[in-house]
Amino acid sequence: MSEPFDPDSFEPAGGPQTRDATGLPAPLADLQLRLQQLRPRQPQLDLALLERLAAGGGVSPPRAATGFSKMQLALAVAAAWLCGAIFGAALLLSTGFRTSDALTQGQLAASDARVPTAAAVETVPASDEMPDRGAVADTATPQTATAEAERQDAQRTKPGGPKRLLEINERFWESPLRVNSLRLQPSEQVFIRAPRQPNELSVASRSANGPGADATSATAASHSDSARPINLMQPATPKSRQQLLDDLLNLPTSDLY
Amino acid sequence: MSQIDEQQLRCIVAGHAAALALYARQWCSSPDDAVQEALIELLEQNPPPRDAIAWLFTTVRRRALNQTRGEQRRSQHQQRAAAGREPWFQPALDANLTSAEVEAVLERLDPTDREIVVAKVWGELSFEQIATLVQRSSSHVHRRYHHALSILHNYLQSETPSSQQPSATRVRTL
Structure with a gap:
């Protein structure tokens, strides 16, 4: 703890002869006295500033002169900038949402205006035909046994079959454009009803549905005179539920349009 | 406080x-x-x-x-x-020592000696305070102060006749 400041304590007590120079020889003491008679130049100091500092006023003008302190002005400017930034960001976000929503609506309207093809008209979702097709398949030939096994597997694991996959896809893909395109596009999971129809129509439908149906061309040709409905879109090798889901998810986007 | x-x-x-x-x-x-x-x-x-x-x-x-x-x-x-x-000093009232002479002899001192002399003679600090200032011992500062004063004394003693000598010779030559 330091002691209180006392300026009088800094003044040396007594003359220069009585201070630390008492042990000096006479010539040196005389020289010291002569040197002390020379007064150094007084420095040019800003005494007004020093006195103001000593009085506690500080260097900056008093607060009453400006009305507001610098801290208050800085806070006000910062708050104004913050409010402006928040309002601008909100405006930009709302504008962006409106633009993207209008664009989506326009694209949806354009995709809904498409006319479905003949093959698409002929195709019926398999879920509508599942009970009938299952009943017919009980009397199917050994060539259709594989397809029947796959169908039973699909029915056992997931009621609804391929339609269920589409529902999953609709849930998984959030874009309405993509789901709408899937609805219009014939895929492997769409079964074709072929009750007692000539082979030309069946082959035409098969070729329109991609290479997955080529493997069943022999089966369709050999049993074209049969009274039973033949699933022309059934793959040669049975696919599991997971494989069907993977195929559906891996559809390239360019094929959707 | x-x-x-x-x-x-x-x-x-x-x-x-x-x-x-x-x-x-x-x-x-x-x-x-x-x-x-x-x-x-x-x-x-x-x-x-x-x-x-x-x-x-x-x-x-x-x-x-x-x-x-x-x-x-x-x-x-x-x-x-x-x-x-x-100038370092105010004009002296007496002609015993002039400001220019003291400046000249002070500049000839070693910087540490000059610092000690200024702090002691004009700053009126004690040897202990000067020792703290120059980060030396008090006895060391005391010895150097004596030594610096001796050098100053010798300079002033030698400069007085030497400073008068050229003027005298100049007068004689004139």
């Missing part, structure tokens, strides 16, 4: 500002700035230093040395300032 008030400040300025400026003049060409900054720094001290005068000498020394480092980077400006510098 309160800071230094105006009365204490006036007392310090009146009694020690000149010695502080002379002390700072050994290193820098603008000692007034060093003293002013040291006084401002003293007023900002809360609590104030225990020995304000010794603290002021230390602070002035540090600030003068800092100024010298800046001046060394501007050597040409320093040379111009040194050429037109102010």
